[in-house]
Amino acid sequence: MMKPLLVVFSIFTMPFALLADQAAVRVEPSHLQGPRQLQQQTATAAIRDYLQSWQDLSAALAQNRADLLDPDFVGTARDKLANTVHEQAALGIHTRYRDRSHDLRIVLYSPEGLSIQLVDNVEYDEQVLDHDKVLTTQRVHARYIVVLTPAEMRWRVRIFQVDPQEGAHLKN
Numbered sequence: 001m002m003k004p005l006l007v008v009f010s011i012f013t014m015p016f017a018l019l020a021d022q023a024a025v026r027v028e029p030s031h032l033q034g035p036r037q038l039q040q041q042t043a044t045a046a047i048r049d050y051l052q053s054w055q056d057l058s059a060a061l062a063q064n065r066a067d068l069l070d071p072d073f074v075g076t077a078r079d080k081l082a083n084t085v086h087e088q089a090a091l092g093i094h095t096r097y098r099d100r101s102h103d104l105r106i107v108l109y110s111p112e113g114l115s116i117q118l119v120d121n122v123e124y125d126e127q128v129l130d131h132d133k134v135l136t137t138q139r140v141h142a143r144y145i146v147v148l149t150p151a152e153m154r155w156r157v158r159i160f161q162v163d164p165q166e167g168a169h170l171k172n
Helices: 002-020 040-063 075-091
Strands: 024-027 093-109 116-130 133-150 155-162 168-171
Touching: 024 040, 040 075, 040 093, 040 116, 040 133, 040 155, 075 093, 075 155
Parallel strands: 024 093
Antiparallel strands: 093 116, 116 133, 133 155, 133 168
């Protein structure tokens, strides 16, 4: 009797345990003016794909594998991030990211529907390692400017940069 009860308990608690490890996400309502309405389904898909790009970016930097960027990043964003992966691999280090929170706001939806610009006030932990030895750990608050473009089945990040006016703020 105890064994089946443990199995049932683990099935119900597993989703909650997975959610506990994910970042908090807050999306401000969009008040876009223009000739093209942003449908809720489109906004939801773009935000979902953008958040997935953070997970894949984290994996690419942790494993020093630029190919892990391919499903989510294109153009300038992919080139800059792939360069970062290659540079850290050459130094013999890797980086672990754990995003804690995203405060997202869609600020532009192009009239032809070919891009969405959003602003992300993000908080994440960054840990730099040399093999398995931790070199630094820090909490980062940054404001990212992001441009997403549609691809075959998803939205991909084309521009991904820290807002030059805001920069990144580190906390230890």
